[in-house]
Amino acid sequence: MEFMDGTWKKEVSSWEDIVNDQNLNRQALVEGAVHSIRNMGDVAFVILRRREGLFQTVLESGTGNVTVHELKEAMTVRMSGILREEERAPHGRELRIRQVEILSAPAEPLPLPIDKWKLNTSLEAKLNYRSVSLRNIKERAHFKIQEGLTRAFRDYLHGQGFTEIHTPKIGARGAEGGANMFRLSYFHKPAVLAQSPQFYKQMMVGVFDRVFETGPVFRAEKHNTKRHLNEYTSLDFEMGYIDSFEEIMAMETGFLQYAMRLLEKDYAKELEILKIELPDVSRIPSVRFDKAKQLVSEKYHRKIRNPFDLEPEEEALIGQYFKEEYDADFVFVTHYPSKKRPFYAMDDPQDSRYTLSFDLLFHGLEVTTGGQRIHDYRCLLEKLEARGMEQEGMEQYLDTFKHGMPPHGGLGIGLERLTMQLLGEDNVREACLFPRDMNRLEP
Amino acid sequence: MEFMDGTWKKEVSSWEDIVNDQNLNRQALVEGAVHSIRNMGDVAFVILRRREGLFQTVLESGTGNVTVHELKEAMTVRMSGILREEERAPHGRELRIRQVEILSAPAEPLPLPIDKWKLNTSLEAKLNYRSVSLRNIKERAHFKIQEGLTRAFRDYLHGQGFTEIHTPKIGARGAEGGANMFRLSYFHKPAVLAQSPQFYKQMMVGVFDRVFETGPVFRAEKHNTKRHLNEYTSLDFEMGYIDSFEEIMAMETGFLQYAMRLLEKDYAKELEILKIELPDVSRIPSVRFDKAKQLVSEKYHRKIRNPFDLEPEEEALIGQYFKEEYDADFVFVTHYPSKKRPFYAMDDPQDSRYTLSFDLLFHGLEVTTGGQRIHDYRCLLEKLEARGMEQEGMEQYLDTFKHGMPPHGGLGIGLERLTMQLLGEDNVREACLFPRDMNRLEP
Numbered sequence: 001m002e003f004m005d006g007t008w009k010k011e012v013s014s015w016e017d018i019v020n021d022q023n024l025n026r027q028a029l030v031e032g033a034v035h036s037i038r039n040m041g042d043v044a045f046v047i048l049r050r051r052e053g054l055f056q057t058v059l060e061s062g063t064g065n066v067t068v069h070e071l072k073e074a075m076t077v078r079m080s081g082i083l084r085e086e087e088r089a090p091h092g093r094e095l096r097i098r099q100v101e102i103l104s105a106p107a108e109p110l111p112l113p114i115d116k117w118k119l120n121t122s123l124e125a126k127l128n129y130r131s132v133s134l135r136n137i138k139e140r141a142h143f144k145i146q147e148g149l150t151r152a153f154r155d156y157l158h159g160q161g162f163t164e165i166h167t168p169k170i171g172a173r174g175a176e177g178g179a180n181m182f183r184l185s186y187f188h189k190p191a192v193l194a195q196s197p198q199f200y201k202q203m204m205v206g207v208f209d210r211v212f213e214t215g216p217v218f219r220a221e222k223h224n225t226k227r228h229l230n231e232y233t234s235l236d237f238e239m240g241y242i243d244s245f246e247e248i249m250a251m252e253t254g255f256l257q258y259a260m261r262l263l264e265k266d267y268a269k270e271l272e273i274l275k276i277e278l279p280d281v282s283r284i285p286s287v288r289f290d291k292a293k294q295l296v297s298e299k300y301h302r303k304i305r306n307p308f309d310l311e312p313e314e315e316a317l318i319g320q321y322f323k324e325e326y327d328a329d330f331v332f333v334t335h336y337p338s339k340k341r342p343f344y345a346m347d348d349p350q351d352s353r354y355t356l357s358f359d360l361l362f363h364g365l366e367v368t369t370g371g372q373r374i375h376d377y378r379c380l381l382e383k384l385e386a387r388g389m390e391q392e393g394m395e396q397y398l399d400t401f402k403h404g405m406p407p408h409g410g411l412g413i414g415l416e417r418l419t420m421q422l423l424g425e426d427n428v429r430e431a432c433l434f435p436r437d438m439n440r441l442e443p
Numbered sequence: 444m445e446f447m448d449g450t451w452k453k454e455v456s457s458w459e460d461i462v463n464d465q466n467l468n469r470q471a472l473v474e475g476a477v478h479s480i481r482n483m484g485d486v487a488f489v490i491l492r493r494r495e496g497l498f499q500t501v502l503e504s505g506t507g508n509v510t511v512h513e514l515k516e517a518m519t520v521r522m523s524g525i526l527r528e529e530e531r532a533p534h535g536r537e538l539r540i541r542q543v544e545i546l547s548a549p550a551e552p553l554p555l556p557i558d559k560w561k562l563n564t565s566l567e568a569k570l571n572y573r574s575v576s577l578r579n580i581k582e583r584a585h586f587k588i589q590e591g592l593t594r595a596f597r598d599y600l601h602g603q604g605f606t607e608i609h610t611p612k613i614g615a616r617g618a619e620g621g622a623n624m625f626r627l628s629y630f631h632k633p634a635v636l637a638q639s640p641q642f643y644k645q646m647m648v649g650v651f652d653r654v655f656e657t658g659p660v661f662r663a664e665k666h667n668t669k670r671h672l673n674e675y676t677s678l679d680f681e682m683g684y685i686d687s688f689e690e691i692m693a694m695e696t697g698f699l700q701y702a703m704r705l706l707e708k709d710y711a712k713e714l715e716i717l718k719i720e721l722p723d724v725s726r727i728p729s730v731r732f733d734k735a736k737q738l739v740s741e742k743y744h745r746k747i748r749n750p751f752d753l754e755p756e757e758e759a760l761i762g763q764y765f766k767e768e769y770d771a772d773f774v775f776v777t778h779y780p781s782k783k784r785p786f787y788a789m790d791d792p793q794d795s796r797y798t799l800s801f802d803l804l805f806h807g808l809e810v811t812t813g814g815q816r817i818h819d820y821r822c823l824l825e826k827l828e829a830r831g832m833e834q835e836g837m838e839q840y841l842d843t844f845k846h847g848m849p850p851h852g853g854l855g856i857g858l859e860r861l862t863m864q865l866l867g868e869d870n871v872r873e874a875c876l877f878p879r880d881m882n883r884l885e886p
Contacts, residue, residue, distance in 0.1 A: 166876060
């Protein structure tokens with residue numbers, strides 16, 4: 001009988017082996033994809049792409065088992081040779097090729113010049129050829145940064161006593177109500193795709209006190225903008241026993257601080273590739289919704305058209321204001337008007353036209369919505385009634401409150417938007433592997 | 444201007460404070476939900492439920508600001524008092540209550556006796572009252588174990604150089620084809636929900652070499668069994684530059700070993716609550732599909748009806764065989780018949796009726812399907828043609844291979860099934876917070 005013991009012996013050199021100075025002038029066996037070939041006549045530089053980065057190999061004519069003409073971009077290869085010091089090569093070394101094993105060969109030339117440092121291609125082309133365009137080193141780096149943000153979110157919250165949950169994406173009804181839901185037939189019953197894990201994460205606060213989820217959400221919003229996706233990844237948390245909705249803002253600030261430290265530590269290479277300067281998150285200003293509108297109106301001579309609404313241009317100006325006045329990249333805008341928030345938002349006891357809620361703006365774009373929720377059963381019923389909403393389909397959500405819930409609140413962060421702002425991109429699609437919008441369902 | 448700096452001052456005692464011996468005989472302020480009340484006349488024991496566990500508080504009549512009759516199960520409270528040593532209480536201590544602040548009160552009594560150690564309630568009732576039934580300590584512990592498995596999957600793979608990806612759940616076409624897809628209208632275009640991230644994770648192997656995803660998948664399978672969910676969480680990975688499909692099995696074994704260590708270290712409390720004995724994963728036997736059928740047929744005198752299919756009973760018997768003969772909880776079954784695998788599975792060059800693939804059985808139940816994939820464009824086209832399948836809708840997947848891909852393979856683990864088998868439960872719904880099956884779309 002054969003047994004697997006969790007180990008696997010590979011003869012190929014690891015990245016650590018390759019960049020280890022002790023292995024200079026020694027034999028190495030290196031795998032990778034052929035990223036580019038520069039044929040200089042007597043020698044050819046064959047740059048390999050690996051997950052860790054680019055690596056230079058050199059084919060001297062007449063010394064290997066292949067000629068440069070047999071090699072093609074997008075081949076995957078295993079090469080043996082000697083590691084030599086070479087100042088001008090990345091990592092200060094190169095492999096002098098002795099033997100090449102071709103693992104796979106492309107059937108057609110690449111449709112995009114992915115070996116260019118900056119991929120000067122339209123967004124449309126980048127998205128149409130997604131599995132090719134992301135092989136570009138800078139394009140690929142976007143998603144390592146995104147990975148870092150997700151890791152930071154989970155690691156930080158885990159350290160704060162949160163439990164990770166997985167909630168269903170197919171349900172009988174959405175959390176926010178309204179028309180922005182994708183509908184489907186679920187074994188002949190009407191169903192919708194989750195706009196957010198809102199109801200479920202609240203229900204789980206009564207079980208685990210603090211919960212988080214990182215998963216897809218679906219919004220059938222009928223606008224195609226640079227800021228919207230119809231499917232995106234939401235970083236959600238919900239926490240019980242809060243003293244104030246500001247405790248949620250403190251938790252988010254803690255996450256952002258942790259995230260920036262993690263990026264600095266584990267993603268320095270990608271920060272360098274993308275020339276990202278990390279924002280200062282040591283202290284994030286917080287301003288009331290009405291006050292923010294007033295500040296922006298005064299400074300930028302802009303008339304307040306609707307005191308209970310915030311237009312995208314106003315959001316951008318609030319971002320600009322706090323950058324100019326406080327050198328702040330982020331700003332919390334608090335006390336959103338009640339009519340702009342869902343029924344479960346807790347109204348401010350001081351002034352019920354506003355709620356105990358907030359948005360977080362990052363360079364003038366909303367990346368988070370959060371706040372305290374109603375935890376009292378009767379208050380919830382009153383709010384539903386005041387809004388003329390039906391309890392139908394929400395019985396099991398409401399039952400949770402009937403059977404006792406601690407004061408609680410939480411937030412949802414749009415992962416792609418957070419990534420986009422950190423990257424300094426102006427289209428959220430640059431921060432999504434396979435974006436879904438009104439016109440795009442593929443690849 | 445107000446600023447958030449990521450800190451939040453709470454006066455309440457943390458769990459670490461409470462269980463710290465240095466704080467015995469000192470004042471403490473404790474929050475939690477009233478899990479149960481035992482009124483003994485002169486004293487009442489009020490057991491609080493917190494995310495960390497249960498905690499005993501004692502109300503002596505006439506000493507606090509409330510009487511026991513004012514307290515109710517499912518209230519959430521903040522209590523101050525003195526921490527006293529008490530051998531018979533959990534953690535060897537209790538809080539002698541001086542002051543109680545009621546944070547919230549339930550509107551109705553609980554529908555289930557969640558304070559019983561074992562919740563003797565039908566599965567149906569547990570699922571109908573999910574936000575209540577999970578407040579039971581044992582029920583809740585299922586999902587801490589599940590969290591540990593997910594954490595282990597991500598942490599282990601991250602350490603092995605994998606990149607986390609988020610792929611779309613709405614698409615134009617499914618990876619496996621066939622009838623088991625939920626269909627929806629996406630802005631008047633036909634769309635389906637992802638049965639697996641298969642196509643996308645393969646496409647990303649050409650970018651990141653190694654990728655993983657933990658997310659929901661959707662299967663419109665028309666059977667209601669104890670082993671099936673119509674929406675479940677899939678732990679997926681895909682890796683390039685493999686020497687053999689067994690390298691994938693080695694990686695999974697490594698993950699399982701890491702997971703068991705993590706559970707032992709961070710989830711000892713839950714393992715104890717649920718009386719779980721962790722399986723031995725130091726070495727996992729591996730047997731060919733045809734050999735496994737033969738062994739089971741011989742030992743259990745069972746006629747082989749179809750040499751190219753494995754019935755659930757046969758799976759269970761294979762599990763039994765390897766338990767009896769090798770004391771093994773897991774077994775890899777390799778070389779599944781080609782006709783039972785999707786078109787992208789790589790056939791065995793030795794015998795094309797079989798594939799370079801495997802399932803992992805845990806106590807006789809399939810918890811993983813994996814294998815090597817076809818990476819050559821022309822081979823893929825031939826396989827599609829041999830199966831009479833159309834390329835339509837797969838152009839962008841196929842383009843990936845046209846433009847070069849390393850030899851690769853991967854797997855998908857059903858998180859709920861893995862959890863269920865570890866828990867020793869006989870229904871997968873016990874390992875899902877909010878299960879979806881043919882008859883259940885709520886809560």
